[in-house]
Amino acid sequence: MSTLREPKRVASAAEPVAIPLASRIPWLTEDPERLVRVNGAVQVGAGLMLATGRLPRLAALALAGSLVPTTLAGHAWWKEEDKERRAAQRTQFVKNLSLFGGLLIAAADTHGKPSVAYRGRTAAVAGRRSARHVRREAAGALSDAAGSVRSMSESAQQSVARRF
Structure with missing residues (x-):
């Protein structure tokens, strides 16, 4: 003063x-x-x-x-x-x-509240986990779809073979 x-x-x-x-x-x-x-x-x-x-x-x-x-x-x-x-x-x-x-x-000091940097890192980790999960689900769905297409293809081939 x-x-x-x-x-x-x-x-x-x-x-x-x-x-x-x-x-x-x-x-x-x-x-x-x-x-x-x-x-x-x-x-x-x-x-x-x-x-x-x-x-x-x-x-x-x-x-x-x-x-x-x-x-x-x-x-x-x-x-x-x-x-x-x-x-x-x-x-x-x-x-x-x-x-x-x-x-x-x-x-x-953030008084116990997460800082912006911490929240950004946490969001990035959560985003990577979510992307991995979506990738696994998409791979599983694609595999299921491929199996269904094979099965339908085999059924169609058998049906065609019976008719001729």
Whole structure:
């Protein structure tokens, strides 16, 4: 919430991540303060959506996406010279990394409902089984029809032979 109200406070830390990111994505502005504010708004909005159960998979994905630049800009432990600050930043980095993993799990969670991919695979298996069953029935029906034709042919030959 504080980054929404006062983005200047963290804009300087966000600049090394925000500017290269904005230069790669044409519609993003190169203003670090605005990017910090947008990132904060995404985190607040997606957090509220996830907490209230509104589009939870999309909200978790948005949170995971917004966590990447936040973590890279705010917890660059590899740049710290002081051992204590380096350890603190590494701890925060690992914490955010674990949050990222949890958000990805939440984004993939279907709450016990089969996913579209699972339903597609199941339908394909059922379709193959059905096709095999139809093929077997058709082969049996064709075999029965061939037997009937042979039998009728033999009967017709015998009938013709008796008349002559």
